Amino acid sequence: MRILLVMPTPFEGGRLGLENVVWLSEPVALTSVGGAVSDEHEVQILDMRLEREQSLAETLVRFRPDLVGTTSMTTDAYQAKAVLRTAKQIVPSALTAIGGHHPTLSPDEFDEPYIDVIVQGEGERTFQELVERWDGQRSIGQLDLSGVSGTRWRDGAGVRHLEAQRSQKRSLDSLPPPDRSLVSRYQGRYFFLMMRPMASIFTSRGCSFDCNFCAIWEYYERRVRYLSAEKIVDQMEACEEKYIFILDDNFLVNRKRLRAFCDEIERRGVKKYWMTQGRTDFVADNPELMERLRDCGMLGLLSGYESNDDDNLASLRKRSNYDKNLRANRLLEDLGIFSTGIFMVRPDWTKAQFQGLYDYINTLKIGLPLVTILTPLPGTQLYRAKKHELVTTDHRLFDLLHPVLPTRLPREEFYAEFARSVDAMKPSIRAAMQAFFKRRRKILLPELKNLAWFYARTWRFQRLVRDPQTFLRDEEGLLNGPGAHLSWDDIRYPDAQAPEPMDASGEKVDSLWTADLPHSEGRAAK
Amino acid sequence: MSNARKFLADRRTEIETHPGVNHLLLNRLATAPFSREDYQVLAENHIPLVCMFTSYLEVLLLRAPDSAARLWLAKVLVDEYGEGSDGHDHATLYGDFLTACGGDPKAVQKGAVPRPAFEFIRTHRDLMRQRPFLVGLGAVGPGHEWAIPKMFEAIIPGLRRAGFSEGEISYFTLHVEQDDDHGSWLEEALADYADTAEAQAQIREGAMASLEARRRFWDGVQRAIVRYRQPRAIRPDGPLPRSVPKELLITAWDGIPGARRVETRLRSLLRSRRPDIPGLLAHARSVGR
Numbered sequence: 123m124r125i126l127l128v129m130p131t132p133f134e135g136g137r138l139g140l141e142n143v144v145w146l147s148e149p150v151a152l153t154s155v156g157g158a159v160s161d162e163h164e165v166q167i168l169d170m171r172l173e174r175e176q177s178l179a180e181t182l183v184r185f186r187p188d189l190v191g192t193t194s195m196t197t198d199a200y201q202a203k204a205v206l207r208t209a210k211q212i213v214p215s216a217l218t219a220i221g222g223h224h225p226t227l228s229p230d231e232f233d234e235p236y237i238d239v240i241v242q243g244e245g246e247r248t249f250q251e252l253v254e255r256w257d258g259q260r261s262i263g264q265l266d267l268s269g270v271s272g273t274r275w276r277d278g279a280g281v282r283h284l285e286a287q288r289s290q291k292r293s294l295d296s297l298p299p300p301d302r303s304l305v306s307r308y309q310g311r312y313f314f315l316m317m318r319p320m321a322s323i324f325t326s327r328g329c330s331f332d333c334n335f336c337a338i339w340e341y342y343e344r345r346v347r348y349l350s351a352e353k354i355v356d357q358m359e360a361c362e363e364k365y366i367f368i369l370d371d372n373f374l375v376n377r378k379r380l381r382a383f384c385d386e387i388e389r390r391g392v393k394k395y396w397m398t399q400g401r402t403d404f405v406a407d408n409p410e411l412m413e414r415l416r417d418c419g420m421l422g423l424l425s426g427y428e429s430n431d432d433d434n435l436a437s438l439r440k441r442s443n444y445d446k447n448l449r450a451n452r453l454l455e456d457l458g459i460f461s462t463g464i465f466m467v468r469p470d471w472t473k474a475q476f477q478g479l480y481d482y483i484n485t486l487k488i489g490l491p492l493v494t495i496l497t498p499l500p501g502t503q504l505y506r507a508k509k510h511e512l513v514t515t516d517h518r519l520f521d522l523l524h525p526v527l528p529t530r531l532p533r534e535e536f537y538a539e540f541a542r543s544v545d546a547m548k549p550s551i552r553a554a555m556q557a558f559f560k561r562r563r564k565i566l567l568p569e570l571k572n573l574a575w576f577y578a579r580t581w582r583f584q585r586l587v588r589d590p591q592t593f594l595r596d597e598e599g600l601l602n603g604p605g606a607h608l609s610w611d612d613i614r615y616p617d618a619q620a621p622e623p624m625d626a627s628g629e630k631v632d633s634l635w636t637a638d639l640p641h642s643e644g645r646a647a648k
Numbered sequence: 649m650s651n652a653r654k655f656l657a658d659r660r661t662e663i664e665t666h667p668g669v670n671h672l673l674l675n676r677l678a679t680a681p682f683s684r685e686d687y688q689v690l691a692e693n694h695i696p697l698v699c700m701f702t703s704y705l706e707v708l709l710l711r712a713p714d715s716a717a718r719l720w721l722a723k724v725l726v727d728e729y730g731e732g733s734d735g736h737d738h739a740t741l742y743g744d745f746l747t748a749c750g751g752d753p754k755a756v757q758k759g760a761v762p763r764p765a766f767e768f769i770r771t772h773r774d775l776m777r778q779r780p781f782l783v784g785l786g787a788v789g790p791g792h793e794w795a796i797p798k799m800f801e802a803i804i805p806g807l808r809r810a811g812f813s814e815g816e817i818s819y820f821t822l823h824v825e826q827d828d829d830h831g832s833w834l835e836e837a838l839a840d841y842a843d844t845a846e847a848q849a850q851i852r853e854g855a856m857a858s859l860e861a862r863r864r865f866w867d868g869v870q871r872a873i874v875r876y877r878q879p880r881a882i883r884p885d886g887p888l889p890r891s892v893p894k895e896l897l898i899t900a901w902d903g904i905p906g907a908r909r910v911e912t913r914l915r916s917l918l919r920s921r922r923p924d925i926p927g928l929l930a931h932a933r934s935v936g937r
């Protein structure tokens with residue numbers, strides 16, 4: 123059987139997004155499900171972020187797949203749908219399937235005649251079973267996935283069947299590993315900042331925290347599962363690339379595991395540079411372990427600093443604080459680990475609050491501060507509390523760069539403040555770069571070419587995002603425009619299956635977004 | 649099934665599943681909310697095609713070898729001139745749609761034809777004049793009549809989602825109905841011709857050339873919509889890998905204000921060399937006679 127897996131573009135082709143300059147990751151969801159099917163099937167991955175627009179149609183015509191699958195986060199939902207609609211039009215006999223975060227958390231939205239199967243949750247086993255079933259059924263063209271848990275499938279009469287939820291308890295070691303050879307033709311094209319070529323792997327799934335703007339912990343049913351140290355290092359060794367991004371949402375947990383990971387790297391003498399995501403409180407509380415991780419190849423860390431205001435951090439249920447953020451960043455600087463920090467401005471901010479955040483970032487000296495806008499993504503507690511206030515349901519605007527909730531400042535002014543971040547944070551970037559270069563000269567000198575490449579792209583990107591008009595044009599006609607003609611249910615949480623909102627601290631969900639929170643200006647560190 | 653009927657049935661499937669007819673842009677229009685502003689860009693690019701369509705038929709009518717072909721061409725022309733749409737010709741109907749999007753049909757008539765449309769029209773003009781009659785018929789017949797209902801079925805749900813009234817989008821809804829009729833008449837007319845290998849090859853050549861031009865046209869419209877949203881985004885986002893020196897050169901060029909002015913001038917110079925719609929129409933009709 124021929125299987126085509128398509129990574130959609132987040133927006134219409136040619137439109138600029140973060141993946142053009144900051145981080146273009148391998149489509150690990152697709153290499154994972156592609157790697158799970160038996161060798162007797164022919165699998166191809168098409169990464170539309172790196173292809174010309176017409177490649178999709180050309181591949182469909184040439185390859186004539188029996189099954190077309192795609193993946194989707196919230197922002198990609200329309201593009202993913204367009205991919206499957208195109209597939210159904212060009213190869214009507216092909217089965218179409220979609221999986222990923224958005225279809226899992228908002229499946230009803232994908233109940234379309236051109237989507238045969240919606241896969242919810244972890245995909246490896248589900249896809250394996252689905253492929254085997256369809257292989258037996260495609261000659262008669264009648265789909266029946268009864269008993270394949272984790273699917274919502276459409277029968278020949280157009281009736282959607284809901285199968286039981288797939289349990290996500292299996293050890294990650296027992297899952298088939300991603301098949302990276304499926305993206306070998308794009309090798310060298312994936313990057314994080316100036317680090318390229320870059321491979322991507324994951325070593326854990328889930329997170330033990332419960333931030334209210336993040337659906338990871340609900341997606342993975344509040345469970346965290348790990349890959350063993352041996353398996354992780356097997357994967358690292360198999361990567362030809364010099365740089366590896368470990369995609370875990372929160373790599374820095376479980377000290378015992380991290381020590382075993384370091385032991386394994388040292389024992390096998392693996393020399394790779396890697397970056398990952400992790401919390402600042404862990405960094406601040408574990409300086410020795412961080413030093414050891416650095417010695418085992420850790421080059422960069424992406425962390426959600428989120429805010430300069432403890433009240434705000436508490437309202438997001440981040441369970442970290444201002445002082446830990448500060449200590450963590452000092453430590454990273456000392457260790458020569460490049461810090462990328464995500465910050466969130468709130469739609470209800472005043473100008474003074476923006477300024478407070480920029481001052482704070484400059485005091486922290488973050489290498490790459492990414493300022494985003496607090497966005498209620500479907501599946502989060504914040505979404506459930508705030509969905510009736512959305513000013514748009516256009517999924518493309520849920521990219522954390524457009525406020526989808528009402529702003530306190532007029533939108534033009536809000537964007538002017540937001541766009542100002544490019545220049546306002548330059549002192550932070552300059553200071554952090556200098557410190558990083560000083561400590562990591564040996565690594566960086568051979569990378570000057572990549573640095574120039576990154577600088578050139580970033581320069582052009584910055585010119586675009588420095589202009590508030592860029593954001594205003596993006597949303598022109600889409601606020602209370604077509605968006606208003608869609609029902610609010612257009613992005614909806616499947617109530618019947620919604621996990622109970624976690625309330626570990628005893629707070630009510632409704633008070634999560636504290637509109638009456640004191641509008642303090644935050645603190646800029648001394 | 650006769651040889652000709654089988655050939656036509658295969659062509660219909662080939663056309664309905666062709667990438668030009670199922671372009672990603674069309675599927676995006678079906679699945680994502682686009683605003684009236686986006687549709688205005690689409691309409692400004694599309695209207696020249698609508699205005700030119702009758703001129704292809706007129707040229708073919710003069711070249712038609714027999715009355716069966718003339719009859720089909722005449723029937724379609726009558727519809728295009730406004731029979732079945734209360735006397736409003738299709739270009740006028742499309743103008744109403746453009747007005748509903750916030751555009752100005754009069755200004756569009758006076759301005760240079762956008763490049764994607766110009767290239768599409770040029771391809772068709774050549775097919776009508778320079779290739780055998782059946783190639784031309786393949787392009788405006790199957791290449792249009794069997795393709796348009798399928799393409800418009802993707803566009804119409806998006807137009808409704810964007811809040812256009814049924815009256816404002818009647819150009820599109822009418823074509824889904826009328827072109828189904830035209831498609832069936834055409835099948836009858838073609839059944840008489842498509843019985844030799846040579847005739848079949850010519851009909852297919854025309855249809856495929858038209859659809860390929862259509863694919864390039866939609867590519868151009870997609871780019872125009874993106875450019876309207878992010879006027880300078882296309883360049884940073886090259887899908888093909890660029891060397892480091894090339895990245896640096898592009899950035900340096902972008903950074904020189906004078907260079908940007910030169911670029912804008914060059915673009916407007918190129919635009920000014922393209923004709924407007926009446927100019928294209930006059931040219932097409934004069935050659936037809």
Ligand code: B12
Pocket residue numbers: 132139140141145146147148149150151152154155191192193194195196197219220221222223224227241243244245246248249324336337338369370371494499500501520521522
């Ligand atoms: C790498 C990454 C990116 C990369 C590349 C994205 C990509 N998809 O490759 C980049 C940097 C571009 C990116 C950007 C963004 N990202 Co991101 N990203 C990630 C990250 C860290 C890893 C993705 C990944 O490869 N995971 C590993 C694979 C194996 O897991 P998976 O995708 O869940 O796939 C499994 C199942 O979902 C399922 N499955 C998935 N697809 C399919 C398809 C089929 C056919 C089947 C059968 C099964 C299946 O099977 C897979 C194997 O079990 C995730 C976090 C995460 N845990 O996934 C966030 C995540 C996907 N990103 C998120 C967000 C919010 C964003 C941004 C909007 C905001 C931001 N600033 O980060 C932007 C939007 C992009 C844009 N341009 O607008 C959210 C999405 C939430 C949502 N509701 O959609 C996540 C979940 C992070 C979070 N904490 O919430 N991201």
Ligand code: SF4
Pocket residue numbers: 329330331332333336337338339371372401426
């Ligand atoms: S934001 Fe980070 S720490 Fe919070 S729940 Fe999500 S992954 Fe965990």
